[in-house]
């Protein structure tokens with residue numbers, strides 16, 4: 001049997017009188033690669049923190065293996081004055097690495113994430129995607145037993161997303177249990193072996209077999225200015241992200257034609273389109 005790292009027994013969570021999670025049972029083992037999905041506000045981040053022992057449970061209980069190293073990558077990393085070098089250096093030293101080990105590992109990770117030019121820029125001046133990289137580097141400085149990722153792709157560009165996916169896959173192969181909250185089904189397909197959806201405060205197992213057959217297209221459009229996407233169209237889109245006046249979309253292939261036609265009608269200009277079938 002796989003080694004159990006963390007188990008949640010009949011956990012509930014309230015904020016004040018508001019019920020967020022009800023009667024959740026979950027077991028994390030050494031081999032877990034788990035995705036938590038669900039609508040905005042359904043409690044994914046809250047559950048991640050409870051799994052990590054980072055937030056107080058209202059009722060139920062949590063067990064964890066002794067001396068478990070848990071790394072948590074929050075959705076929004078704080079905008080601090082320290083530079084990435086200062087921050088990573090001090091977290092490495094606090095984490096028990098020797099100064100030389102910290103420097104070597106930091107250099108490797110900065111190179112891997114193409115962060116060499118950013119090392120001396122205060123974190124508060126970096127873009128969201130770059131700050132996300134700092135959070136990932138901090139978590140990977142010494143490989144954890146459990147890696148908790150809260151919407152890991154938000155704010156990352158495509159190159160960083162691909163790199164990030166490879167990194168997490170590699171960590172999982174090395175025996176790191178990974179649990180992430182996300183909205184992107186293509187990410188679930190690549191990074192998770194099992195998935196749950198949070199609905200009505202409950203954790204519902206998802207069937208991944210259908211998901212594995214879905215293929216996606218990545219489209220990049222140019223618009224005159226950033227604008228809201230029509231809500232009906234939005235339901236067909238897996239992921240949408242603006243970068244100035246460029247709109248990046250990931251769309252299930254069977255919806256690509258409809259989305260493309262509609263946006264061209266609205267005078268968006270298509271810049272690139274490619275299939276994603278990792």
Ligand SMILES: Nc1ncnc2c1ncn2[C@@H]1O[C@H](COP(=O)(O)OP(=O)(O)OP(=O)(O)O)[C@@H](O)[C@H]1O
Pocket residue numbers: 015020038039040041042043044045046047181
């Ligand atoms: N510290 C807090 N105090 C009070 N309410 C909170 C707190 N943290 C979260 N909540 C509420 O708990 C609910 C679940 O929030 P949570 O962030 O876990 O959802 P989520 O599924 O991760 O959402 P999203 O997909 O938007 O990130 C929300 O209604 C949120 O407003």
